Amino acid sequence: xxGRMAFPPWAxxxxxxALAAFVVLVVLSIRRNRGFRRTLFSFPYSLWxxxxxxxxxxxxxxxxxxxxxxxxxxxxxKTFWDSNFEMNKQLTQLxxxxxxxxxxxxxxxxxxxxxxxWMALACTLICLLIGYPAALFMADRNFRLGSTLVILxxxxxxxxFLLRTIAWMSLLEDNGLINTLLKALGLPKAQLMYNxxxxxxxxxxxxxxxxxxxxxxxxxxxDRRLTEASMDLxxxxxxxxxxxxxxxxxxxxxxxxxxxxxxxxxTFFIPRVLGGGNTEMFGDLIERTFLSADNxxxxxxxxxxxxxxxxxxLSLLRKVDPExxxxxxx
Amino acid sequence: xxxxxxxxxxxxxxxxxxPAxxxxxxxxxxxxxxxxxxxxxxxxxxxxxGIKVNYMRFTLNEDMMVQVRTSPGAFDVVFPxxxxxxxxxxxxxxxxxxxxxxxxAENTLDWLKNPDYDPENRYxxxxxWGTVGILYDTTRVxxxxxxxxxxxxxxxxxxxxxxxxxxxxxxxALKYLGYSVNSKNPQEIQAxxxxxxxxxxxxxxxxxxxxxxxxxxxAGEGILALVWSGDAQYAINLNPDLAYVVPREGSNVWVDGMxxxxxxxxxxxxxxxxxxxxxxxxxxxxCEYIEYSSPNAGAIALMGEEYxxxxxxxxxxxxxxxxEFFHDNNDVKVLYDTFWGMVKNAK
Numbered sequence: 001x002x003g004r005m006a007f008p009p010w011a012x013x014x015x016x017x018a019l020a021a022f023v024v025l026v027v028l029s030i031r032r033n034r035g036f037r038r039t040l041f042s043f044p045y046s047l048w049x050x051x052x053x054x055x056x057x058x059x060x061x062x063x064x065x066x067x068x069x070x071x072x073x074x075x076x077x078k079t080f081w082d083s084n085f086e087m088n089k090q091l092t093q094l095x096x097x098x099x100x101x102x103x104x105x106x107x108x109x110x111x112x113x114x115x116x117x118w119m120a121l122a123c124t125l126i127c128l129l130i131g132y133p134a135a136l137f138m139a140d141r142n143f144r145l146g147s148t149l150v151i152l153x154x155x156x157x158x159x160x161f162l163l164r165t166i167a168w169m170s171l172l173e174d175n176g177l178i179n180t181l182l183k184a185l186g187l188p189k190a191q192l193m194y195n196x197x198x199x200x201x202x203x204x205x206x207x208x209x210x211x212x213x214x215x216x217x218x219x220x221x222x223d224r225r226l227t228e229a230s231m232d233l234x235x236x237x238x239x240x241x242x243x244x245x246x247x248x249x250x251x252x253x254x255x256x257x258x259x260x261x262x263x264x265x266x267t268f269f270i271p272r273v274l275g276g277g278n279t280e281m282f283g284d285l286i287e288r289t290f291l292s293a294d295n296x297x298x299x300x301x302x303x304x305x306x307x308x309x310x311x312x313x314l315s316l317l318r319k320v321d322p323e324x325x326x327x328x329x330x
Numbered sequence: 331x332x333x334x335x336x337x338x339x340x341x342x343x344x345x346x347x348x349p350a351x352x353x354x355x356x357x358x359x360x361x362x363x364x365x366x367x368x369x370x371x372x373x374x375x376x377x378x379x380g381i382k383v384n385y386m387r388f389t390l391n392e393d394m395m396v397q398v399r400t401s402p403g404a405f406d407v408v409f410p411x412x413x414x415x416x417x418x419x420x421x422x423x424x425x426x427x428x429x430x431x432x433x434x435a436e437n438t439l440d441w442l443k444n445p446d447y448d449p450e451n452r453y454x455x456x457x458x459w460g461t462v463g464i465l466y467d468t469t470r471v472x473x474x475x476x477x478x479x480x481x482x483x484x485x486x487x488x489x490x491x492x493x494x495x496x497x498x499x500x501x502x503a504l505k506y507l508g509y510s511v512n513s514k515n516p517q518e519i520q521a522x523x524x525x526x527x528x529x530x531x532x533x534x535x536x537x538x539x540x541x542x543x544x545x546x547x548x549a550g551e552g553i554l555a556l557v558w559s560g561d562a563q564y565a566i567n568l569n570p571d572l573a574y575v576v577p578r579e580g581s582n583v584w585v586d587g588m589x590x591x592x593x594x595x596x597x598x599x600x601x602x603x604x605x606x607x608x609x610x611x612x613x614x615x616x617c618e619y620i621e622y623s624s625p626n627a628g629a630i631a632l633m634g635e636e637y638x639x640x641x642x643x644x645x646x647x648x649x650x651x652x653x654e655f656f657h658d659n660n661d662v663k664v665l666y667d668t669f670w671g672m673v674k675n676a677k
Contacts, residue, residue: 087668091516094661101520108671174551191488194537276537277494278530280674288674292496293667294392 018050063300076301083108116282120264123203127260131211139219194276202270210259218252356381358599361405368619375606381599402593406600412585416447416658425592426452431601434608437628454587456625460559463576470553478506478577491555494538496670511582512657523669527676560622574642583653
């Protein structure tokens, strides 16, 4: 327990190696081609990927499977299953019997993950229920204002999401806009903030555009003649929607679900601001483990578990939309 | 081709030489908390001494310590809190200060001269200090507030802000139960956590937050809040209905000090900088800007009655003696963090 270690030396070496390789590659390619060639254009981005994605991923893997001394261990994953694991280990080391605290398995980490998954599911469902009709409405070609509405949907996204979330506070607070209005109408004050519902509201608000746009995109790309043909053949509008419009929009729906579900599971900050830190989501847990608990090893294990979960759900969704057609927008 | 290679090489060389150049002459690399100095002071120091200040900021003791460990030569003056100073001394990260070169350190208040986090007073000079207490809305409290018990009182259901910080919040619960804020006894820590879990389950807690609380209290969003004295003073200045108290059970008193890392490249300049900050007029400028308590007798004399009569900034010796410093708790930190996780996720 000697505090946190510095980056392992091989990470620094790897970073330097990547940089050196980059310089060598650039020089070589200029020499060989006696000038700049197209392949050269990919170098900045490859370097970016290596330094900011691949090496950090390797580091997360390294920390997840080692202890503070850099020795291989699976304890970090045991800590995920039993959040008291690290504590009990330390207690035993200090000569104190953990059983005296009556502590069975600590469920904090698993509970937080389950809670995050439920919240993400609820958020995705609400976004779908609001987003699909909205997309349908905007994509309707008989509706002139459709594209204006799209712009209106995009405009709030120009502002940073942190600011937009903080702005919600002044609406929901005890002395906020909504409660002031309620009071003016002679209605009782409502506790709108510092609970799970407020967090869910913040999530839906932030992620709704990610549901609307892919669906809107796949709907507006549809060949109008298909619906006309369906009507000509005697189907009523409801049947046309069920048999033609909706199946064709499925790739957009899948893409929307992906783009809402992923960030929802990893949500953090929103629970702290709108939920008042009363319930943590998995993202908050990882942040707290890294910063306040100062445990990069367990934090990395938690991150790794989350990444695996996301990969799994991604591959599940891929089965529904093998061509990945819906992912064209954003 | 050769030209390009030469160009690249010389550019690389130049780049690697830059830090060396910067550290060669009159430079001091300062690593302080976010928003924790009157910026005019930096300019004044540069003007008076000709030493250039490289000013960097941190927000967490833990982050700061990682930085000092991984790049030991990067900083000349650092501003850790009490328990962090203790930890850094234990890890041999600091060098003794040559007090002959810091004559103004003499201005330090007597009770802060040999603090128990730096018992022989060799490594640190206090910069600011303060207490932890309750900020409350005098118009809405039912009865006097002089005990931590108020934070656990069901008549304030849904109106209490706690601190989103394991050490501070668990420390208060420990104190209320009659234990030390530095308790290493697992059963005591567990009892404190259970008290906080009960408080949360009864719906007394409105939110766990740190920086947001002061503005929320100014806006009347809560009745009671666990805060640091400086935040309390900030809130009281904006809303005179608020008041601050250090409960009778005692509390935590903390100090942020100035230290010189063991491998600092410019210890002489570091000493000059520390000495400058200890000069009464400069300490006054900083104190009036930051609004925490000053450890500097000279500055306090300059600020006069406005400071000395302010109980929040200048608590009585009795109150101070009733408080404890935080100590390095590295061997039981995982206990605090684990129990804190249970509090944060209790439903």
